Amino acid sequence: MNNNVDSDSKDYKNLLTRTHIKWGKLEEANNFAQKVKLFRQHVLSEDDFRRFRLQHGAYGSRLQMGYSMVRIKIPGGEITPEQLEKIASLSEAFSIGSAHVSTRQNIQLHWVQLEDVSEVMRGLAEVGLTTREACGNTVRNVMCSHFAGVCAKEEFDASSYSKAIAQFFLRNPVCQNLPRKFKINFSCCNEHGLVRIADIGLIPKINENGVKGFRIYLGGGLGAASFLGHLVEPFTPENRLLSTCLATIRLFDRHGNRENMARNRMRYFVHEIGWDTFQRMLFKERSIVEMTMAGSTLESFRVLLEKHQREIFKIQKKHLELPILNTQNTSRDDSFNRWINTNTVPQKQQGYFTAFVTLGAGDITASQLRVLSAAIRDFSIERTARNTPQQNFAIRYINGKDILNFYTRLADAGLTNPGALTIASAVGCTGTTSCNLAITNSHRLAKEIEYKFLELQFDIDEDLKDSTIKISGCPNSCGQHEIATIGFFGGASRIENSMAPTYTMLFSGSTGEQGELGKTIMRVPAKRVIDILRKIIEIYRQERSEKETLKHWIRRIVNGAGTGNVKSVENIKVLLSPIAQLDPIDIDPESYKDYGSDIRFSAKTARGECAA
Amino acid sequence: MNAKKLQSTNSDIKIPLICDTDTVQALILNSAARIIDVRKSEEYLQGHIRGAASLPLSQILEKEPSGIIEILKNLGITDTLPVVIYDDTFGALAARVAWTLKYVGHSNTSLLEVTYSQWKRMGLEIESNNNTFPKVEHTMRINHKIQADASYVDLVKEQEKKFLVDSRERLNFLTEHIPNAKNIPYTMLRSDTNILRKPEEIRRLIENRGMSTDSEFITYCGSAGTLSGLAFFALRSAGIKNVKLYSKSFREWKLLGKAKEEFKDANYWDLSAD
Numbered sequence: 001m002n003n004n005v006d007s008d009s010k011d012y013k014n015l016l017t018r019t020h021i022k023w024g025k026l027e028e029a030n031n032f033a034q035k036v037k038l039f040r041q042h043v044l045s046e047d048d049f050r051r052f053r054l055q056h057g058a059y060g061s062r063l064q065m066g067y068s069m070v071r072i073k074i075p076g077g078e079i080t081p082e083q084l085e086k087i088a089s090l091s092e093a094f095s096i097g098s099a100h101v102s103t104r105q106n107i108q109l110h111w112v113q114l115e116d117v118s119e120v121m122r123g124l125a126e127v128g129l130t131t132r133e134a135c136g137n138t139v140r141n142v143m144c145s146h147f148a149g150v151c152a153k154e155e156f157d158a159s160s161y162s163k164a165i166a167q168f169f170l171r172n173p174v175c176q177n178l179p180r181k182f183k184i185n186f187s188c189c190n191e192h193g194l195v196r197i198a199d200i201g202l203i204p205k206i207n208e209n210g211v212k213g214f215r216i217y218l219g220g221g222l223g224a225a226s227f228l229g230h231l232v233e234p235f236t237p238e239n240r241l242l243s244t245c246l247a248t249i250r251l252f253d254r255h256g257n258r259e260n261m262a263r264n265r266m267r268y269f270v271h272e273i274g275w276d277t278f279q280r281m282l283f284k285e286r287s288i289v290e291m292t293m294a295g296s297t298l299e300s301f302r303v304l305l306e307k308h309q310r311e312i313f314k315i316q317k318k319h320l321e322l323p324i325l326n327t328q329n330t331s332r333d334d335s336f337n338r339w340i341n342t343n344t345v346p347q348k349q350q351g352y353f354t355a356f357v358t359l360g361a362g363d364i365t366a367s368q369l370r371v372l373s374a375a376i377r378d379f380s381i382e383r384t385a386r387n388t389p390q391q392n393f394a395i396r397y398i399n400g401k402d403i404l405n406f407y408t409r410l411a412d413a414g415l416t417n418p419g420a421l422t423i424a425s426a427v428g429c430t431g432t433t434s435c436n437l438a439i440t441n442s443h444r445l446a447k448e449i450e451y452k453f454l455e456l457q458f459d460i461d462e463d464l465k466d467s468t469i470k471i472s473g474c475p476n477s478c479g480q481h482e483i484a485t486i487g488f489f490g491g492a493s494r495i496e497n498s499m500a501p502t503y504t505m506l507f508s509g510s511t512g513e514q515g516e517l518g519k520t521i522m523r524v525p526a527k528r529v530i531d532i533l534r535k536i537i538e539i540y541r542q543e544r545s546e547k548e549t550l551k552h553w554i555r556r557i558v559n560g561a562g563t564g565n566v567k568s569v570e571n572i573k574v575l576l577s578p579i580a581q582l583d584p585i586d587i588d589p590e591s592y593k594d595y596g597s598d599i600r601f602s603a604k605t606a607r608g609e610c611a612a
Numbered sequence: 613m614n615a616k617k618l619q620s621t622n623s624d625i626k627i628p629l630i631c632d633t634d635t636v637q638a639l640i641l642n643s644a645a646r647i648i649d650v651r652k653s654e655e656y657l658q659g660h661i662r663g664a665a666s667l668p669l670s671q672i673l674e675k676e677p678s679g680i681i682e683i684l685k686n687l688g689i690t691d692t693l694p695v696v697i698y699d700d701t702f703g704a705l706a707a708r709v710a711w712t713l714k715y716v717g718h719s720n721t722s723l724l725e726v727t728y729s730q731w732k733r734m735g736l737e738i739e740s741n742n743n744t745f746p747k748v749e750h751t752m753r754i755n756h757k758i759q760a761d762a763s764y765v766d767l768v769k770e771q772e773k774k775f776l777v778d779s780r781e782r783l784n785f786l787t788e789h790i791p792n793a794k795n796i797p798y799t800m801l802r803s804d805t806n807i808l809r810k811p812e813e814i815r816r817l818i819e820n821r822g823m824s825t826d827s828e829f830i831t832y833c834g835s836a837g838t839l840s841g842l843a844f845f846a847l848r849s850a851g852i853k854n855v856k857l858y859s860k861s862f863r864e865w866k867l868l869g870k871a872k873e874e875f876k877d878a879n880y881w882d883l884s885a886d
Contacts (some may be wrong), residue, residue: 037820040822061878062877063878094800096782096880097886098883110880115822119816335773360885363885365884423644441882443883444879596882
C-alpha cells in the first residue's frame with residue numbers, strides 16, 4: 001500500500017517531463033533576419049524574398065507590406081503551457097498584445113514589423129515551435145481533431161499519426177515547391193473533423209481483422225470553387241498511410257497546374273481529370289512509391305510514429321491509475337451551470353471532461369494566455385491544450401472533481417464565456433483587420449454575433465446547439481463558411497451610387513464524413529446580418545416540426561421539403577428580403593460603413609499571398 | 613560589482629545606467645546612494661525598499677528645472693551621489709524621473725533593473741519608514757543634448773541618421789503617429805523578468821531594423837514621456853550615445869496641430885481581445 005500522495009506526485013512529474021517535438025530551428029530565425037537585410041538592401045528581389053518569407057510563415061499585412069502576420073503551426077493543435085506563455089510574451093513584444101487562433105489550428109500574431117519577425121521565430125524556437133511552411137506552396141499545418149484520444153466514437157487515437165505525418169513532411173525536399181498549398185486533416189471519427197475539405201483527409205478505422213488504418217479522402221477543399229474529397233478505397237491499412245500520402249503529393253507535384261494561380265489547388269486537378277482517372281493514377285503511383293521507397297525512409301517514419309504513440313500510452317496509463325469520479329456539479333451558480341452545459345464534453349475516459357474556452361473569433365490577450373497556461377498545468381492530466389477549428393481552446397483530461405475549480409480559475413480572466421459548443425461561437429477569419437484579400441470585416445461581425453447571441457441566450461437553446469455560423473471576409477474560405485449551417489462570405493454591393501458591405505449567405509453546409517457544402521441563398525448587407533439571423537430563428541421556431549433542430553429544419557428547407565408555410569428556399573427568401581433591402585445612403589448612412597469603421601465603405605484589396 | 617569593492621571607494625562611485633539588485637543592495641548597505649521610489653506616497657508609506665526616499669512622478673512632471681534642483685537638495689542628493697530609481701510600473705515612471713534628473717544635471721542616475729513587486733518577491737529588504745534626509749547643495753547644469761522639443765523633432769524627422777522612435781504599442785502607432793517615426797513599442801524592450809532586455813539583445817533588435825547605432829535617436833510616446841523615457845534608457849544601455857527624449861510627446865504634437873501619419877485601411881483594433 002504505497003499509494004500515497006508522494007508517489008502520486010512523482011508519477012505526475014514524469015508526465016510533466018513529457019518530451020515535445022522540437023519543430024523550430026534557431027538557425028532559421030537567424031537566416032530570416034539575414035534575408036530581410038538582403039531584401040532591404042535590394043540584393044534579394046521582391047519575388048524571391050516573398051517566396052522565402054511565405055515558406056517561413058510570414059504573410060504580408062493588409063495594404064502595409066512592412067508588417068507581417070506570423071503564422072505559428074500547431075501540429076494537431078497540441079500546445080503546451082510553456083509554448084502558450086511564450087506566445088503571450090511575443091505578442092506583447094512584437095505584435096498587438098493579443099494572439100489569434102485560426103480555423104486550421106495555427107496561432108497567428110498580427111502586425112509584426114517585418115524586421116522583427118526573426119525575433120518572433122527565435123522566441124518560438126526556444127519552446128520548440130515553428131512557422132516553417134505555415135504559408136506558401138507547402139504542406140501546411142497538419143490538423144487533427146481536438147477530440148482525438150477522448151472521442152467516444154473514435155476507433156483509435158489518430159494523434160500520433162498526425163504528428164508523425166507532420167514531422168515527416170516538414171522541411172522534406174519532396175514538398176518544398178508544390179504547385180500550391182497542400183492541406184492534411186486527421187479526424188477522430190466520421191462526425192468530427194474536417195476530412196472532406198482537405199487535400200488529404202483521414203478517418204481512423206479498424207477493419208474486420210483488427211488492423212488499424214484509415215478511410216482516406218482526397219481532393220477536397222474550400223475556396224472560390226469548393227469540392228468535397230473522394231474516398232480512395234474502403235480501407236487503407238496503416239502500413240500504407242505514408243505511401244498513400246507520398247503518392248498523392250508526388251502526383252500533385254508533377255501534374256498540378258503551375259500556371260493558373262486561381263485554379264492550382266489539387267482539387268481542381270482532380271476535378272478536371274475526373275476522380276476515376278485520378279484514382280487509377282494514384283494506385284499506380286502508390287505502387288511505385290512502395291517499390292522504390294528506401295527502407296530507411298519507411299523506418300524513420302516508423303520511429304516517429306512509435307515515439308508519438310509512447311507518449312499517448314503514458315497519458316492513457318496515467319489516466320487508468322487515477323481515481324474515477326463522475327462530476328455531479330452541485331453549484332447553484334447559474335453562470336457556471338450554463339458554462340458546463342455549453343462548454344464541456346464528457347470524455348470516453350469515465351470521470352474526465354474536455355472543457356472549451358470560448359474566444360471571440362479566436363482572439364485571446366497575452367494576460368489571458370498566461371492565466372490559461374497556469375490552469376492547464378494545474379488541471380489537465382495531459383498538461384496540454386488543443387486549439388480547435390472553431391477558434392477556441394479545448395482543455396482535456398480534467399478530472400470531474402476539479403471542473404468547478406478550473407472554471408473559477410478562468411472566470412476572473414474573462415475566459416469563461418459560455419457557448420463554445422453552440423451556435424453562439426461564430427467563426428470569423430481575420431477579414432479587413434489584417435488580410436490583403438478581405439473585402440469586409442468578417443472578424444468583427446463574428447464577435448458581434450457572439451455578443452448578441454449570448455445576450456439573447458441562444459446558447460442555452462438545445463435546438464440551436466448543433467448549428468454553426470462561419471464567416472469569411474471574401475469568397476476564399478478561410479472562415480470555412482461553406483461548412484456552416486449558416487455561412488457568410490464578404491463582398492460589396494452598389495446601391496445607387498454608393499457601395500455597401502454585404503455578405504452572401506449560404507445554408508446547410510456541414511462537416512464530417514457525410515459533410516455537404518452550403519447552398520447559396522441570398523445577399524445580406526453587413527449591418528443586417530444579425531437581424532437576418534434572428535429572423536431565421538424566429539421563422540424556424542414557428543415552422544419547425546416537433547423536436548427538429550435548426551440545423552435539420554434548414555436542411556429540409558434547402559431540400560424543398562418544408563412543411564407548413566415555409567417549404568423552400570424561395571419561401572424563406574420572401575420573408576427575409578425586406579430586412580435585406582437597404583435605404584439610400586442619406587437615409588441610412590450606417591449601413592454604408594462596415595463594422596469597426598467610421599468612414600464610408602469602399603472595397604480595397606491587394607494581391608493575395610496564399611500562392612507565392 | 614560587490615560590497616567589498618564599493619567599500620574600498622572613498623568618494624561617490626559612478627554607477628551603471630541600469631543597476632542590478634546585488635549592486636543596489638551593496639549601495640544600500642554602505643549608504644552610498646540615494647534610492648528613489650516614484651510611486652504614490654500612500655504606496656511608499658505602506659512599504660518600500662530599505663532606505664528609499666519618496667519622490668512621486670506627479671511632483672516633477674510640470675516643474676521647472678530649478679524646482680527639480682530644490683527637490684534634489686531636499687532629498688540630500690549632492691552633485692555626485694549615485695541615485696537609483698524604481699517604480700512598480702515596469703520601469704516607465706522611474707525612467708521618466710531618472711531622465712529628468714539627468715536633464716537638470718544629475719548624471720549619476722540609474723534605474724533599478726526590477727520593479728518593486730519583483731524586489732519584494734525576491735525577498736529583498738523592505739521597510740515602511742518615512743525617510744527624510746538633511747538638505748544639501750546641488751548645482752543646475754541643463755543637459756540640452758538629451759532633450760528634444762516639437763520644433764526640433766519637426767526639423768530633423770526626415771534627416772539621415774536621425775531616427776524618431778515611437779514607444780507606444782503597435783495599435784496606437786498604426787492609428788496615428790508623427791510622420792516618419794519608427795515604432796519600437798516599450799513592450800519590445802523589456803524581458804519577462806527585468807524592466808529591460810540585456811544590452812546585446814536591444815542592440816540586435818535595433819540592428820535588425822537596419823538602424824545604425826551611431827545615429828541620433830529621439831524617443832516619444834503618448835503624453836508624458838514615460839514609455840519613451842524607458843526607451844531612452846533602453847537605447848542608452850545598448851550603447852547608443854546620442855539619444856534624446858521628446859518629453860512632451862505626441863499629445864503636444866497634436867495640440868500644436870502638426871502633421872500626422874494615419875492608417876485607416878485596416879480594422880486592426882478589432883483583432884484585440886481586450
